[in-house]
Each structure stands twice: as C-alpha cells, then as structure tokens.
Amino acid sequence: MNRRAYMRYELLRTLRNRRYFLLTFAFPVLLYFVIAGPNKKEHNLGGSGLSAPLYYMVGLAAFGTMSAMLSAGGRIAAERSAGWNRQLRLTPLTPREYFRAKIVTAYAVAGVCLILLYVSGTILGVRLSAHEWFSMTGLILAGLVPFGAMAILFGHLLSSDSIGPAMGGAIAVLALLGGTWFPIGNHDALYHVARVLPSYWLVQASHVALGGRGWSGAGWAVVAGWSVAFGFLAARAYRRDTARM
Amino acid sequence: MAGAAGIELRGLVKTYRTGGGDVPAVRGIDVGIRPGETVALLGPNGAGKSTTIDMLLGLTRPDGGTVSVFGAEPEAAIAAGRVGAMLQTGSLIRDLTVRELVSMMAALFPDALDVGDVLGLTGIRDIADQRTEKLSGGQAQRVRFAVALVGNPELLVLDEPTVGMDVESRRAFWTTMRDLAAQGKTVLFATHYLEEADAYADRAVLMARGSIVADGPPTEIKAMVGSRRIRATLPGVPLELLSRLPGVVDAERHGEAVVLRCADSDGAIRALLGAYPDARDLEVSGAGLEQAFLELTGDEHPVEAAA
Numbered sequence: 264m265n266r267r268a269y270m271r272y273e274l275l276r277t278l279r280n281r282r283y284f285l286l287t288f289a290f291p292v293l294l295y296f297v298i299a300g301p302n303k304k305e306h307n308l309g310g311s312g313l314s315a316p317l318y319y320m321v322g323l324a325a326f327g328t329m330s331a332m333l334s335a336g337g338r339i340a341a342e343r344s345a346g347w348n349r350q351l352r353l354t355p356l357t358p359r360e361y362f363r364a365k366i367v368t369a370y371a372v373a374g375v376c377l378i379l380l381y382v383s384g385t386i387l388g389v390r391l392s393a394h395e396w397f398s399m400t401g402l403i404l405a406g407l408v409p410f411g412a413m414a415i416l417f418g419h420l421l422s423s424d425s426i427g428p429a430m431g432g433a434i435a436v437l438a439l440l441g442g443t444w445f446p447i448g449n450h451d452a453l454y455h456v457a458r459v460l461p462s463y464w465l466v467q468a469s470h471v472a473l474g475g476r477g478w479s480g481a482g483w484a485v486v487a488g489w490s491v492a493f494g495f496l497a498a499r500a501y502r503r504d505t506a507r508m
Numbered sequence: 509m510a511g512a513a514g515i516e517l518r519g520l521v522k523t524y525r526t527g528g529g530d531v532p533a534v535r536g537i538d539v540g541i542r543p544g545e546t547v548a549l550l551g552p553n554g555a556g557k558s559t560t561i562d563m564l565l566g567l568t569r570p571d572g573g574t575v576s577v578f579g580a581e582p583e584a585a586i587a588a589g590r591v592g593a594m595l596q597t598g599s600l601i602r603d604l605t606v607r608e609l610v611s612m613m614a615a616l617f618p619d620a621l622d623v624g625d626v627l628g629l630t631g632i633r634d635i636a637d638q639r640t641e642k643l644s645g646g647q648a649q650r651v652r653f654a655v656a657l658v659g660n661p662e663l664l665v666l667d668e669p670t671v672g673m674d675v676e677s678r679r680a681f682w683t684t685m686r687d688l689a690a691q692g693k694t695v696l697f698a699t700h701y702l703e704e705a706d707a708y709a710d711r712a713v714l715m716a717r718g719s720i721v722a723d724g725p726p727t728e729i730k731a732m733v734g735s736r737r738i739r740a741t742l743p744g745v746p747l748e749l750l751s752r753l754p755g756v757v758d759a760e761r762h763g764e765a766v767v768l769r770c771a772d773s774d775g776a777i778r779a780l781l782g783a784y785p786d787a788r789d790l791e792v793s794g795a796g797l798e799q800a801f802l803e804l805t806g807d808e809h810p811v812e813a814a815a
Binding site for chain 1: 593
C-alpha cells in the first residue's frame, strides 16, 4: 500500500485542471493589482493602521485560499455524482485517508495561492520581518481549517450541480463580511457580524504587522468554534451520505 | 490465499421503499461460491442481480440475511484488499491518464499487480497515455476492468462487464477472465447473456424477479431456458397426444392454436407434421431469456418495476 503515491496522483489531478487554476490563482492576483495598485501609497487604509498593499494582500489571499479550500468540496461532489466514491469504497482506502488526501491537496493549492499573493505584495512594496511573514502564514493556515471542514460538508450535502452556486455564494458573502474588499473597523455596524465569521480572522492575519500576535483570544475561539461545528456537521453528512441503504 | 471459506449469501432479502410503495428487489436467496469457482449470475434486467452484488460488496444493507466473504464481513475482505469489483454504474474520474488512474488505484492495495502488466492484460496499453475523459464507452469499460484487477484481488465481482464493449474487446475480455480463473481467482459476474454464462462460467445461478430459479452447470440452464416453441393452428387434437410427440416438453392450447415447448424443435416439427399433416400456420420461436425466466417462475406477466 502506498498512500503517498495515491496522494501524488490526487494532487496531479488537481493541478491539471487549468480552468480551476485560473480562477483560484489568476483572479485574486489580478484583483490585487487592480485594487491595491492605485492605493500603493495609502499607509493607513480605512483607519486599520495597515498599508493598502498589505491589507489587500492578505484580504485577497483570504479570498483565494478560502476558494481553494472550498473547491475540495466541489471535487468530492463530482466524484460522488460520477459514482467514483462507490469504487473507492471497494478498496482498502479508509474515509480518513480519502479526506486527508482531499484536504492536503486543498492546502497545497491554497499554499501556491498564498505565495503568489506574497510575491505580488512585495512587488507593491509590502515589507515584513521574517517573523511577521511566518506568523501571518501560520494564522492563515490555521484559519483555513474551518473551510476544509466546510468543503467536506458541502461535498457530501450537495450535488455537483448545486455546489458551484452554493460555494460561489458562500465565498462572496464570507469575503465581503470578512473584510476582503474593505477594512471593517471596530466601530462599524458590520463589525459585530464580521468578528464571528472565520473569513474575518483570515483577513485579520495581516495584523501581525502591527506587533503582537495578530489574533485575539476571540479570534482563536471563533476559528476553533467553526472548525468544530463544521467538522461535526461534515462527519454527520458523510455518514448519512454513505450509509448503506 | 483463501482458506476453505468462499462466499456465502444466506437468506438475503432486500426491498426498496419508493414513493409508489415497496418494490421487492431480492426475495430471500441462498448462494454459496467456493474459492476458485467462476459463477455467472444470470437474469433479465430487474432480476435483482445488481442488488445482490451490492449486498455482497457491502454497498447495500440487506433487510434480512447474511453475507460472508472469505469467512468475514464484506468490509473486512475489502479492507484487506481481497476484493476487486467492476460496478455497473459510475464513470471514471477525470484529469488523469489511463496509466495514472490505474497506478493510483494500485497504490491502494497491499499486493497490487504491476501496472504495465495489467495494462497489457486488459488490452489498454495503446491508450495508456490518453486522458480518462476522452475514452469511448468500450475503452472506459476496459479501464474499469483494469481498475478492478490491479489490486490483485482473490475475488473479482463484475456487474455486466461487457456492456458497451465491441465484439473484439468482448472476446479479449473473456480470454483474460479465463486466465484469471485458471489462476485460482474466485469470479462472480452478472450478465443477461446466456452465451456468456455458458462459455465462461463453471456454474450459472439464474435469477428472476428477485429469486433464484435455477442453479447448476450452464449447460443444464441452457437446456432449461434455451428451448424453442412451436405454434400451430391445429383444432381438435388432445394436448396429451401432442405432449407425447418426440422432442416436445409440454403443450398448451389457445383456442384453435397450440403451443408446444420443445427440447428438440426440429424433431418435434417432423413428428408433428408426420402425425398431423393438417397442422398449419407453423411458427418456431426461441424463447427469449426473459420469457424463459418468467416461465420458470411461473409468472407470465412482464416485470413492472426494475430495481
């Protein structure tokens, strides 16, 4: 048994899908230059204390990585509708290994997206210490956990037809309310909604540049809460979906 | 390798609950398959073959009865990599070449075969570098066979394996299957082609409307269901006399017409015309498999719901 080889083919399969790549990588990078480019000199975007290039770099990284994670759900739904998951159930592959392959692949795609935005950010003048880059990346990767669980939930709950619009909608709303497109200040009406969303804390990872740890305890609690909730629902959806009829 | 235990299906029952009421798919069947045996599960559409296979593989939970694969639950045999299957439904995943897909599946099994060998064995070496989404139906079917085979399973379960294959692929497929059976693999395949069961199985299990109606060597089954029928207009002759004619199994009357079910239709025609030269409107027809199954189950009405 060679699970590593299995994972490699899973990854290869994902990397081959060009349209998917264009949307996951090109779209956020392009938007980044369109939005942050003209505001290159803005050093305190919307009172956030962060420069526009830094704020939008993380904002669009949140958008792109969120999409990358959720697209694992699309692949699960597609395999279900093709009947491929029945074929896999006749192999020694366990559900845990199946999901691990899907999530690792999603993280790999998210990682590439992150690197591309970091490079774009430095082009527009973002300068951070090694420690800041490192802890920001750590926060983003941790902040993506609930989206991985959400992907599995959607993948088992929805058909391959309906999952596209559902994910598109979820990403749009979560990105908007999470502050991808504009900073949400502590005094904004939206703040109380935003701060309980996992997408908000992804965007907040840029706050490492202000010193401190980036996320408050509330941030960790929100991310952990969504992870547990989506994880629970995902497990339930999976069990219901694969229950022998 | 396998011990003495093969496949045991005992008292399997499955009913699908639909909006229109309960549809019995499998009505209490018992099948035992010895290790190394090649068994054809024969029957028309809707006979319950696929449901039986799904229960055997643990994909469907029986409403009653038990399944044992090599002395354990199907899930245990599958987790140990001892089962390979080609399901009737489902397509291949995309964005991989044929070789990559077969390699991906090989990676999941503890004792997989060499991927190159399997590509050769299943006749897909020439399409090994093609993407799975660009294959014809027959090609995809051969790839599915390679996927079922590459794990080097002891039990191969094939649900209608030759559907969509052209004549040549079909022949190549069965040649491979014969080699595998000779290697001692246990094979169960579902088909609605009597010829396939006759040519390639040690044993045929005949299903109709969820029940087993016959279980034995394919030649026996063939004799049972391969019979022809002679229809003739012949008023006034008692059925007892007709059913005693050489080659005739039984006779029935529909008004002026009689229908003779024959083991040997040629002999029966000669005898019929010899004894009753005024018999007219003679028609000889092969009982289709479906018709034969329905007769065997004593039910002439067509199957209403296929499951």
